[in-house]
Amino acid sequence: MIVATSTSEPIVITGVGAVSPVGNGFAAIADGLLEGRSGIRPIEPGGFSRPGRQFAAPVLEIPTPTSPDIDLDAFAKLGRLGQLCGSPAADALADAGLRPATDQLRIGLVLGLGAEHLKAWEIDFLGGGTRVFEPHCDDTLVHRLARMLQLRGPAVTVAAACASSGYALAIGRAWLSAGWVDACVAGGCDMISPTGLAAFYNLRALSRRGDDPALASRPFDRDRDGFVMGEGGACLVLERRSAARDRGARLYGELAGVGMSSDATHMVTPCSDPTQAARAIRMALDDAGIAADQLDYVNAHAAGTPVGDVAEAGALHMALGSAVDTVPVSSTKSMSGHLVSGAAAFEAVACLAAIDRQAVPPTVNLDHPDPQCPLDHVPHTARERRVVVTASNSFGFGGANLCLVIRHAA
Numbered sequence: 001m002i003v004a005t006s007t008s009e010p011i012v013i014t015g016v017g018a019v020s021p022v023g024n025g026f027a028a029i030a031d032g033l034l035e036g037r038s039g040i041r042p043i044e045p046g047g048f049s050r051p052g053r054q055f056a057a058p059v060l061e062i063p064t065p066t067s068p069d070i071d072l073d074a075f076a077k078l079g080r081l082g083q084l085c086g087s088p089a090a091d092a093l094a095d096a097g098l099r100p101a102t103d104q105l106r107i108g109l110v111l112g113l114g115a116e117h118l119k120a121w122e123i124d125f126l127g128g129g130t131r132v133f134e135p136h137c138d139d140t141l142v143h144r145l146a147r148m149l150q151l152r153g154p155a156v157t158v159a160a161a162c163a164s165s166g167y168a169l170a171i172g173r174a175w176l177s178a179g180w181v182d183a184c185v186a187g188g189c190d191m192i193s194p195t196g197l198a199a200f201y202n203l204r205a206l207s208r209r210g211d212d213p214a215l216a217s218r219p220f221d222r223d224r225d226g227f228v229m230g231e232g233g234a235c236l237v238l239e240r241r242s243a244a245r246d247r248g249a250r251l252y253g254e255l256a257g258v259g260m261s262s263d264a265t266h267m268v269t270p271c272s273d274p275t276q277a278a279r280a281i282r283m284a285l286d287d288a289g290i291a292a293d294q295l296d297y298v299n300a301h302a303a304g305t306p307v308g309d310v311a312e313a314g315a316l317h318m319a320l321g322s323a324v325d326t327v328p329v330s331s332t333k334s335m336s337g338h339l340v341s342g343a344a345a346f347e348a349v350a351c352l353a354a355i356d357r358q359a360v361p362p363t364v365n366l367d368h369p370d371p372q373c374p375l376d377h378v379p380h381t382a383r384e385r386r387v388v389v390t391a392s393n394s395f396g397f398g399g400a401n402l403c404l405v406i407r408h409a410a
Contacts, residue, residue, distance in 0.1 A: 021058060039230070163394040227333065299393070302363075334363045351391075362379060
């Protein structure tokens, strides 16, 4: 019998899988972000279109997993949302050098997914189907993927709006620290859908620009007018450092700190008081045992909404104090769009890219920084610098605040 044993051992990242509007896989995504490459383009919005040109950041190709352990027929039947999660999960395991079918390890799976069934029902309904009237017939994606990947550990889904996949990473870290699993695949995904586009547009959250798609996402810029929908998925393999070293695995970084809080104020509008968002950031720094002036980069949640970007700037000032003037801050959503449930995990990959390449990815389109967002911005082009410790913010609808501290794995 295996007995779970709690440990304070560092939790490291040994595998990365991702599909995104700016590229697939760690190297391609790192290249795309540091080159300032936009994945935003004109799209056909589907059944609930509005007048004028519409932009989003779609995934152009979902790679088929190459692992011999994957049931490709099962992968083909997953549908778009499942493949956006299944492809990164399979690639992350392969990248980590883990083969669940033969390793006999307790490998867990935690996926950040929002409105999973609603999107499946929507696609089916728009195609003339009736699954929305028969929800008992639907299997849960996380369990379908666990079977496809032959994972023997626990498998759960977490929904925390835009912070969902970050919560998944936090849960995976907690499972490892508690000794409940030997490794964990954690991350999340999301997809562009007609209902999603219509809903966010009606909430006045989306950019209404109709000129150049590459200019539509403008976090922290004076002329921003909302975010651009993106899609994609990212999964990371988490392990205890000793186990990873015993296997000779590559260490991308350490998931060193987690902070969470809730505004508990409004369903969709960011709280004007930055106290709780700042609290999540400070908790993550304290959990990692670092001071604010030790941060080398902050990947901001900043999606390009007029209210949200100002609120986050206020939270960073409150949490970091005087250090805020010297810590580079950027938003990769300016290139990838907003991956919603998959955003936090994708932006964790952006932090790993900054550590790996020793450079901070830029906020493109930052032509006129908003005076209400006084930060050490990285406009237009990447900034080469020493990057050892990073933080990534994710602030979701409903007031779900999350900060992850990711640092070089010693």
